[in-house]
Amino acid sequence: MATPHMASLYHELQRVFEARPTDLAKTGKLLTQLKIGLVDAGLYPPQGASNLEDLVVTRDILEIGALWSTRVKDIPSFDRYFSQLQVFYTDYSSVLPPSKREYPIRGLNLVRLLTQNRIADFHTTLESLPLSADQIAESPYISHPVNLERWLMEGSYSKVWNAREEAPTEEYKIFVDSLVGTIRNEIASCEEAAYNSLPLKDAATLLFFRNQTELLSFARERGWQIDLTGATIHFTKKGEEKIEIPKEKLISQNLAYARELEQII
Amino acid sequence: MADVEMKPADTIQDKFEDKKDAKEPTPPPTPAAEIKSNIALIEKAVWSLEPRFAHRVLRSFTALRKKLDDAVLREAIQEVYPADSTVKGSLLSWLPEAPTRESMDVDGVPTTKPPTSDPVPEVQIYLQLLLIHHLLTKPETYPKAITLVKETVAKMQALNRRSMDPIAAKVWYAVERVHELAGDLAEARPLFLAAQRTASLRHDDETQASLINRLLRNYLHYSLYDQADKLVSKTTFPTSASNPQFARYHYYLGRIKAVQLNYTEAHTNVRQAIRRAPHAKTAPGFYQAVHKLFVVVELLMGDIPDRSLFRHPVLEKALSGYFDIVKAVRAGSLSQFQATLSQYSAQFEADKTHTLIGRLRQNVIKTGIRRLSLSYSRISLRDICFKLHLDSEEDAEYIVGKAIRDGVIEGRIVHEQGWMECDGQKSGYGPEVSEVFGKRIAYCLELHNQSVKAMRYPLNAHRKELAAAEGAREREKELAKEIQEGGDIDDDDVGPGDAF
Incomplete structure (x- = not known):
């Protein structure tokens, strides 16, 4: 490390972060100090050929930073840490010894993309992982988000719900919890289309609500008709959809054909 | 018997004569002679500023590459360069020492006259290109190939001649090949990027097209889809690029979009790639790769590819795994799909289609539900769960709802009874029909426009027409003058129409 001061700060950070329960405020303060130190040492971002040991320490600090940001639920900060870490995971991968935190953090990033509904980015990131299909299935950190995505796409929402318990590390749960809101809205829109009416009790289980008041306020938000005496929800059908002829689209299409034909003749 | 045997020989002779008449005197096609005639064409291309001739040379490149050996190259270099040329020496130094015997071809081919001066630099680059490919045939000469490639690139960039562009584009392919065989493809990237910038500044379309494809391939090789996508959005692929380059570009684009x-968009691009691809027999590898992607993309879009595709002689074997996947998706059987996926996973x-195929799972389920809804008017969720091999009834309810x-x-779900009721299908003749129709028309129109663009016109051909037009204008002027001079004769004559 560049200076003895930095080294002591780094050890302090490690100690504070490993301690249970972690003192999050103190970790944050240490991280800020260390980052300034790293900038002075020209390691943030790393430039050219640096000392191997320094690079490992820098990576370690950034990894702690990424995990810390998820714990304090600061997603943009996680984003920043992750993009800085990517340099270490891709460009320096042949030089540096592999980090044991690499896949947990990559997995976290995947879950983050899922919660933000950035499915295309999710797949691009997944594709660029240097892992074969078997390795993905074996690594709990990566297979977790992969399964989540699959279940979300095919509609097995109960599996997503149950997966909260199977999260490989604590940090995953924070992200998965924010998924629940998305899922609920998805399920609600499915129910509106698929049911005429639904008993209140079943609706609560389908939507993963523990008590009725939560359900009632949710139903009011979506504008469902609640029949309290019969304890059922009625979904208003949005009238029989008439097949409309998309006039404007057809006209513009035909004009385009005419223009092209004109050019040919 | 004799008659029968004579005939084919005669026709061959005839054809040969025809060719001789059509082109300049064609030497018998020994590889060395072929190289020489190619060099003549390159010189012609340089002098006449017609890239057409250079393209003709490069078209035969792949075939020629297979016929190369040390002796052929040496002979070609010996005959093209004058005896005291320095370039000749440096070119020959890449080949192993010559056996001392004289070349046999000397009396076979009517050599016109020994060359007195060095030919154009394009010829040197062309020969070096041949040398590189020759060096790449044997692993022990790879290091030599790398040094030669570096030298060639440096020379090419120093010369900066527009007439060299078609050959330069090929050289970049060789650069990539060299790096790939040496196993350090990633290291070629900065070189390509720098060259791409220069090429786009010099409006060197051929090189640009070639380099963009090199870069895309490089990125996709390392699964860097993000970077590849950024490259595509930051560059414009030159419209004047040749067909094979376009085919590659569309293929890479298709892969990026599919991911x-x-x-x-992936579908449109892959279809363009198929259309522009060379014939299945000449480039079976590319043809197969494009079709693999095509099948997967088509499945992901919810369509089932044509069965005839899988009977194509070139594709049949290569696509067998994909055929099984198609069958599983069509049947909507999850277990069959999983079995096929694990069977062919390697x-x-x-x-590189594994993750794409993995995404098909949801399509399989959808097809399964669709089939059930068509055949039953009412089916319990339990049965759905059983038939589609789902894990629980709860899942089945959510999946059907989605x-x-x-x-x-x-249809709708009746939760209290735990079943799904299905309505009859819609007539299926709605606005979406016009959409499909529109898509096909758009494809045909684009095909037409591209073929129009692909037509070539010889340079300066319009001069003749211009001259004719000039003459006509001249005559018109004279006519106008005459009319003016004789204007006072018939003042009240309103228009020329009355004169007729």
Whole structure:
């Protein structure tokens, strides 16, 4: 490390972060100090050929930073840490010894993309992982988000719900919890289309609500008709959809054909 | 018997004569002679500023490459360069020492006269290109090839001649090949990027097209889809690029779009790639790769590819795994799909389609539900769960609900009874028909426009027409003058129409 001061700060950070329960405020303060130190040492971002040991320490600090940001639920900060870490995971991968935190953090990033509904980015990131299909299935950190995505796409929402318990590390749960809101809205829109009416009790289980008041306020938000005496929800059908002829689209299409034909003749 | 044997020989002779008449005197096609005639063509291309001739040379490049050996190259270099040329020495130094015997071809080919001066530099680059490919045939000469490639690139960039562009584009392919065989493809990237910038500044379309493809391939080789996508959005692929380059570009684009879940665009691009691809027999590898991607993208879009595709002689074997996947998706059987996926997983992994095929799972489920909804008017969730091999009834309820919302099936769930009721299907003749129709028309129109653009016109051909037009204008002027001079004769004559 560049200076003895930095080294002591780094050890302090490690100690504070490993301690249970972690003192999050103190970790944050240490991280800020260390980052300034790293900038002075020209390691943030790393430039050219640096000392191997320094690079490992820098990576370690950034990894702690990424995990810390998820714990304090600061997603943009996680984003920043992750993009800085990517340099270490891709460009320096042949030089540096592999980090044991690499896949947990990559997995976290995947879950983050899922919660933000950035499915295309999710797949691009997944594709660029240097892992074969078997390795993905074996690594709990990566297979977790992969399964989540699959279940979300095919509609097995109960599996997503149950997966909260199977999260490989604590940090995953924070992200998965924010998924629940998305899922609920998805399920609600499915129910509106698929049911005429639904008993209140079943609706609560389908939507993963523990008590009725939560359900009632949710139903009011979506504008469902609640029949309290019969304890059922009625979904208003949005009238029989008439097949409309998309006039404007057809006209513009035909004009385009005419223009092209004109050019040919 | 003799008659029968004579005939084919005669026709061959005839054809040969024809060719001789058509082109300049063609030497018998020994490889060395072929190289020489190619060099003549390159010189012609340089003098006449017609890239057409250079393209003709490069078209035969692949075939010629296979016939190369040390003796052929040496002979070609000996005959093209004058005896005391320095370039000749440096070119020959790449080949192993010559056996001392004289070349046999000397009396076979009517050599016109020994060359007195060095030919144009394009010829040197062309010969070096041949040398590189020759060096790449044997692993022990790889290091030599790398040094030669570096030298060639440096020379090419120093010369900066527009007439060299077609050959330069090929040289970049060789650069990539050298790096790939040496196993350090990633290191060629900065070189390509720098060259691409220069090429786009110099409006060197051929090189640009070639380099963009090199870069895309490089990125996709390392699965860097993000960077590849950025490259595509930051560059414009030159419209004057040749067909094979376009085919590659469309293929890479198709792959990027497919990974990004933009299946419609992926489909358009892959279809363009198929259309522009060389004939199946000449480039079977590319043909197969494109079709693999095509099948997967088509499945992801919810379509089932044509069965005849899988009977194509070139594709039949290569696509067998994909055929099984198609069958599983068509049947809507999850277990069959999973079995096929694990059976061929090594192949799909090698083709880099594994994750794409993994995404088909949801399509399989959708097809399954659709089939059930067509055949039953009412079916319990338990049965659905059983028939589709789902894990629980609960899942089945959510999945069916999603299918109804997404418009895959028409129907509703009755929760109290635990079954799904299906309505009859819609007539199926709605606005979406015009959409499909529109898509096909758009494809045909684009095909037409591209073929118009692909037509070539010889340089300066319009001069003749211009001259004719000039003459006509001249005559018109004279006529106008005459009319003016004789104007006072018939003042009240309103228009020329009356004169007729």
